[in-house]
Amino acid sequence: MDRILEPELMEDEAQVAAYAGADFAEENQGFVDRFREYFPDFSEGHLFDLGCGPGDIPIRLARALPACRVTGIDASAPMIRLAERAVAEAGLSGRVTFRCERFQDIAGANQADAVLSNSLLHHVPNPLQFWNRLRQLVKPGSPVLVMDLLRPESPEAAQAIVDRYAADAPDVLRRDFYNSLLAAFTEDEITSQLARMNLTRLLIDVIDDRHWVVGGIIH
Numbered sequence: 001m002d003r004i005l006e007p008e009l010m011e012d013e014a015q016v017a018a019y020a021g022a023d024f025a026e027e028n029q030g031f032v033d034r035f036r037e038y039f040p041d042f043s044e045g046h047l048f049d050l051g052c053g054p055g056d057i058p059i060r061l062a063r064a065l066p067a068c069r070v071t072g073i074d075a076s077a078p079m080i081r082l083a084e085r086a087v088a089e090a091g092l093s094g095r096v097t098f099r100c101e102r103f104q105d106i107a108g109a110n111q112a113d114a115v116l117s118n119s120l121l122h123h124v125p126n127p128l129q130f131w132n133r134l135r136q137l138v139k140p141g142s143p144v145l146v147m148d149l150l151r152p153e154s155p156e157a158a159q160a161i162v163d164r165y166a167a168d169a170p171d172v173l174r175r176d177f178y179n180s181l182l183a184a185f186t187e188d189e190i191t192s193q194l195a196r197m198n199l200t201r202l203l204i205d206v207i208d209d210r211h212w213v214v215g216g217i218i219h
């Protein structure tokens, strides 16, 4: 099955509210725990979270790494509004800040001591732009961790995943999940993107039936 793009930004109020209200605790905490597992010596510095959505991962990162600052970047104004509110409620506004900006437009290079991104890449029309920007943003010798969905082999297989993991979710969330699976990349496509960008030190791991993770140090 070929990739079917979905809109790049999540700006629709109902869509944003459904996404922010969903329970991604296990997935998001698993992502943060994986970062600590892959990079056990990383304890200080400035982390970027690209496509941070409603801010749950930046909050979890700030709690797990108390000597770190986190900047969440998302070009959706409604997402950033919710993220700012969540961080204020968590009492973490001193260490977690947000920028409403496309990652493609972030100025400058070598700014981050680590870059993370969960569930952004499938929104991006040209994935090479993402890997290129990631490499520019992170300081040489710094860790990166990227996670996203795997594209299933057929629309029927995508529907089966939605039915298995989001049976009781609101319709808007089920529709977004289905569209995201169709817009996602396969393991082979990610491997070839990394090769084209000369990022072969980053390793891909397929961690379950619907997610891949790429991690490593950028030199």
Ligand SMILES: C[S@@+](CC[C@H](N)C(=O)[O-])C[C@H]1O[C@@H](n2cnc3c(N)ncnc32)[C@H](O)[C@@H]1O
Binding pocket: 008, 009, 010, 011, 024, 050, 051, 052, 053, 054, 056, 057, 073, 074, 075, 076, 079, 101, 102, 103, 104, 117, 118, 119, 120, 123, 124
């Ligand atoms: C599926 S959500 C993931 C949110 C969060 N990372 C999480 O794991 O819960 C993807 C987010 O990426 C944002 N996004 C998509 N394209 C973007 C871009 N080019 N620059 C910045 N943010 C973008 C969307 O607006 C959306 O909030």
